[in-house]
Amino acid sequence: MNTLIRTELLKLRTIRSPWLLLAASPLLVAAGTSGLVISGNKPLDPIAQSQALAHVGLASLFTLVFGILAVAGEYRHQTITDTYLSTPARGPVIGAKLLVYAVFGALAGVASALVGLGVASAWWAGKGASFAWADSAMWTTIGGGIAWNAAFAAIGVGAGALIRSLVGAIAAALAWVALVEGIVGQLIGDLARWLPFNAGQALGAAAQPMMTRDLLPRWGGGTVLVIYTLVFAILAVGTSMRRDVS
Template sequence: MTAILAAEWLRLRTTRGAWLLLAAAQLIIVLGVSGLMLRGDNLADPGVQQQAVAHLGLVSLFTLVLGITAVAGEHRHRTVSDTYLAVPRRARVVLAKLAVYTAAGLGFGLAAAISALSSTAVWLTVRGETIQFDNTDLWRTVAGGIAWNAVFAALGVGVGALITNQIGAIATALAWLALIEGLVGQLIGDARKWLPFALGSALDRLPTATDGPAQWVAGLVLLGYAAAFTAAAVLTTTRRDVT
């Protein structure tokens, strides 16, 4: 298993797409924080500062895509057959990808936290204010946003294993988060707070998630989603003909 993990890690860090996603995520954070700071009035308000830092959770969309490419990308580039020939126990391959890309999602989250905190602090200094590092809610948002990035990377691995067409998998995942989840939420009422993006918002403590579950509950349910997708991915992958 150690050799599989090492191979996956090598594949990840030598893939240009992963670095491009990481860079794009930081740019999105800086732009989001800048937009909030430019139009904000009471920047000394802890809630406004928390909302600025919460942008780190929104880039979980990038880790979702990263996780999808872990499996679907191999199908796209037709390297999956070689991978399974080298490691006939396909479940081990899926679990190795899950471990490596979840760790990568955690790394994305940490980098995003640094970008969000630093850009928020810079803008507050420019506007004559200071960031309130002693605000407990601020750090809960940071922790939740980092976790959101990690869990969505794990979800992405499951989605990529279930939908092996990379473009189709990414389009389906983003369409669900951007459109379908909103439409489904209107049909199921209060139950919408248990859908993946809503749970991520609650984990990140976004202002839009004030009626959602507690942060720790949201985290556990998201982990449940990740576990379910992983189980389905392992079952499907071990039975699928990839030739």
């Protein structure tokens, strides 16, 4: 397994697209935080801090695509054949991808959080407001957002293994978030809370009851997201072991 992990790290060091994708995450957080301040609709208090840093969780859309690249990207560039020829046991190969990409998803969340904290504290100082560094609700929101990033990276690996077309997997993932959870979710009421993106929102939500009334509690969202991650991991391993490479 150590060799497989080192192989995945080597692949990540030699290609640009995953890093360009992850670089967009801090930009999203910076833009979201700046937008919250510029809108001027809310006082710059601890609740606003949680709302600003909740953008760390929303950056999970980038780590989702990042995870999809792990498998579907190899199918697109036809390097998956060499990968499986060098390690015929496909289960450990997918397992290494799940581990490496989940860790990098979490690290991307940490980087986004650091940028978000820097941008938010700068805005607060520029507006003459005191930034509450000791606010536990803000740190809980940040922790939930980082976990959401890690989970969606692993789910992306599973989606890439199930839908081996890179374009198809990315389109399906984004369509799920935008259409199924965004539109259809409104039609099925409380059941939408149990869907992956909404579970992630519950985990990384800002500490404000009005924003979370339609979501699971934070612990519930985390539990549901862990279950989805495990299901996608199992499906990824099982599917990869049964299918032909071509």
